[in-house]
Amino acid sequence: MTGKAITVTSGKGGVGKTTVTANLGAALANFGHKVVCIDADIGLRNLDVVLGLENRIVYDLVDIVEGRCRLRQAMIRDKRLPELFLIPAAQTRDKSAISPSDMVTLADDLRAEFDYILFDSPAGIERGFRNAVAPADMVLVVTNPEVSAVRDADRIIGLVEAEEKGPARLVINRIKPEMVRRGDMLGVDDILELLAVQLVGLVPDDENVLLSTNRGLPVVLDGKSKAGLAFRNIARRVMGEEVPFMHFDETGGFLNRITRLIRPGGN
Amino acid sequence: MAGILDRIFGRDRKSAHLAKERLKLVLVHDRTDISPGVMELMKDDLIAAISKHIDIDAGDVRIEMATEGHEQRLIADIALRPPRRR
Numbered sequence: 140m141t142g143k144a145i146t147v148t149s150g151k152g153g154v155g156k157t158t159v160t161a162n163l164g165a166a167l168a169n170f171g172h173k174v175v176c177i178d179a180d181i182g183l184r185n186l187d188v189v190l191g192l193e194n195r196i197v198y199d200l201v202d203i204v205e206g207r208c209r210l211r212q213a214m215i216r217d218k219r220l221p222e223l224f225l226i227p228a229a230q231t232r233d234k235s236a237i238s239p240s241d242m243v244t245l246a247d248d249l250r251a252e253f254d255y256i257l258f259d260s261p262a263g264i265e266r267g268f269r270n271a272v273a274p275a276d277m278v279l280v281v282t283n284p285e286v287s288a289v290r291d292a293d294r295i296i297g298l299v300e301a302e303e304k305g306p307a308r309l310v311i312n313r314i315k316p317e318m319v320r321r322g323d324m325l326g327v328d329d330i331l332e333l334l335a336v337q338l339v340g341l342v343p344d345d346e347n348v349l350l351s352t353n354r355g356l357p358v359v360l361d362g363k364s365k366a367g368l369a370f371r372n373i374a375r376r377v378m379g380e381e382v383p384f385m386h387f388d389e390t391g392g393f394l395n396r397i398t399r400l401i402r403p404g405g406n
Numbered sequence: 407m408a409g410i411l412d413r414i415f416g417r418d419r420k421s422a423h424l425a426k427e428r429l430k431l432v433l434v435h436d437r438t439d440i441s442p443g444v445m446e447l448m449k450d451d452l453i454a455a456i457s458k459h460i461d462i463d464a465g466d467v468r469i470e471m472a473t474e475g476h477e478q479r480l481i482a483d484i485a486l487r488p489p490r491r492r
Binding site: 285286289290293294297318319321322323324325326329333 | 420421422423425426428429430432433436437
């Protein structure tokens with residue numbers, strides 16, 4: 140068994156990297172895969188709270204790298220999803236505590252035991268980004284339908300290629316279908332045309348994401364939420380399945396909207 | 407109501423359309439690392455170089471970056487002065 144290392148990154152902060160990592164991890168684990176999520180955002184850790192595992196941290200990523208604990212001691216097992224593990228970031232150190240080659244070694248040590256090794260990258264294009272991307276077999280770039288986020292995604296896609304980790308795959312997060320239909324938000328086609336990149340996920344803006352983050356319970360576990368469905372679809376695509384994308388068409392008329400209400404979740 | 411007023415007064419350009427057009431330009435400059443200021447300098451040099459050989463209308467020269475997928479192109483559109491009869 141050789142696990143696949145996947146890095147979730149974005150350039151711009153606040154677009155939903157940690158939410159994507161947590162939910163992709165939870166969905167893959169829920170589909171029966173053994174998954175470890177690694178928070179590579181040293182100094183600003185958050186994957187622990189989003190997964191609801193913040194109270195169980197003893198050791199962290201820097202402790203592993205600096206040899207203060209064994210790999211196994213720093214892994215926190217999610218009790219609700221026994222196939223899901225977290226390696227938290229150190230909170231009182233900074234990105235320079237770790238090098239890209241440390242991350243490659245760490246991923247290689249985990250490949251034998253896990254199906255998927257997910258890295259939650261920090262924002263930015265400096266050391267932290269290079270650390271997170273170094274071990275990746277696949278890179279997911281998260282963006283929002285917003286000029287600043289799309290611009291930064293373009294930059295990151297270029298840097299991922301420069302690091303020979305391409306082609307990056309795009310997740311468009313926080314789409315507001317109603318605004319897209321009104322012509323007041325960049326549509327999926329617009330963004331794909333601008334970025335010329337392969338798409339791996341479309342996530343609608345959904346209050347349930349915040350609700351589930353408040354509770355520390357990934358939204359994928361909520362069977363009724365649209366974002367949850369979108370994250371499960373991303374997981375299936377990562378697993379190699381062909382899953383049709385949800386539709387957020389710009390010209391949906393009244394009838395379309397009604398059908399959408401009756402048949403929630405798209406396809 | 408605001409939407410109807412906008413349409414009457416011709417302010418009908420949807421903001422998403424504006425966002426896309428602005429991004430197209432920004433991304434081209436980001437990818438090539440050529441700023442709008444450098445483009446202006448190139449334009450002046452181009453006019454000077456071509457004017458040595460043919461008579462062009464310096465006021466009607468446009469140069470721009472175009473993008474197709476990941477490929478960038480520099481496009482110059484240069485108007486010639488109407489030829490004088492001899």
